[in-house]
Amino acid sequence: AQSVTQLDSQVPVFEEAPVELRCNYSSSVSVYLFWYVQYPNQGLQLLLKYLSGSTLVKGINGFEAEFNKSQTSFHLRKPSVHISDTAEYFCAVTRYSSASKIIFGSGTRLSIRP
Amino acid sequence: GAVVSQHPSWVICKSGTSVKIECRSLDFQATTMFWYRQFPKQSLMLMATSNEGSKATYEQGVEKDKFLINHASLTLSTLTVTSAHPEDSSFYICSARADRGEELFFGSGTQLSVL
Numbered sequence A: 001a002q003s004v005t006q007l008d009s010q011v012p013v014f015e016e017a018p019v020e021l022r023c024n025y026s027s028s029v030s031v032y033l034f035w036y037v038q039y040p041n042q043g044l045q046l047l048l049k050y051l052s053g054s055t056l057v058k059g060i061n062g063f064e065a066e067f068n069k070s071q072t073s074f075h076l077r078k079p080s081v082h083i084s085d086t087a088e089y090f091c092a093v094t095r096y097s098s099a100s101k102i103i104f105g106s107g108t109r110l111s112i113r114p
Numbered sequence B: 001g002a003v004v005s006q007h008p009s010w011v012i013c014k015s016g017t018s019v020k021i022e023c024r025s026l027d028f029q030a031t032t033m034f035w036y037r038q039f040p041k042q043s044l045m046l047m048a049t050s051n052e053g054s055k056a057t058y059e060q061g062v063e064k065d066k067f068l069i070n071h072a073s074l075t076l077s078t079l080t081v082t083s084a085h086p087e088d089s090s091f092y093i094c095s096a097r098a099d100r101g102e103e104l105f106f107g108s109g110t111q112l113s114v115l
Helices: none
Strands: A003-005 A010-014 A019-021 A024-026 A031-038 A044-050 A056-058 A064-068 A073-078 A087-095 A108-113 B004-007 B010-013 B019-025 B032-038 B044-051 B067-073 B076-081 B090-097 B110-114
Touching: A003 A087, A010 A019, A019 A108, A024 A073, A031 A064, A031 A073, A044 A056, A044 A064, A044 A073, A073 A087, B004 B090, B010 B019, B019 B032, B019 B090, B019 B110, B032 B067, B032 B076, B044 B067, B076 B090
Parallel strands: A010 A108, B010 B110
Antiparallel strands: A003 A024, A019 A073, A031 A044, A031 A087, A056 A064, A064 A073, A087 A108, B004 B019, B019 B076, B032 B044, B032 B090, B067 B076, B090 B110
16 A cells, blocks of 8 residues: 655745755555645645656646655755745655555645745 | 536535535546545545446445445536535545546535534
């Protein structure tokens, strides 16, 4: 079975500062990895995904993540955050199968201070 | 990107009544849809996997008779909360995966409040 651990429940950052949201996963088989963002009272929106190939993945809104197989990590980064990035961020994992369910981490609340 | 429409976005009902939530994939066919429940400031809890034309697969601890799921077509899945009680109040989110796809596309969620 797969599992996802988001090490930080909350991350406060000043505007225009860099940020890293940490995610570690465990799985005995190859997986796909995702980062989703959730704004208040809304569904989830895909930020980026890792399927295969280059370990550095670029997504929307200036976010990027790096897949590290040896450390089983998929940390999300942004070099300079904005107030509008305030949201809940979820890391997720699924197996190589269209019928496989996606398992979500517990989420990290990113709060941006002016 | 693909669009998943979920309705209603919020609903208030009296205890003992039933509530139906619809989830539609607007521009793609979804063989598989997923229903999640989310409590305030918590992650998404998978309730069930809905497969078109067959019975839904429920996660452990989820009452099948309380949360009825129907996936009648490749673009529509419904979740009916039967005889709702205040403890069923929550944010429910559906998602759909296109055939041969990897990512999930999410509806905007339904906030259910049972009085």
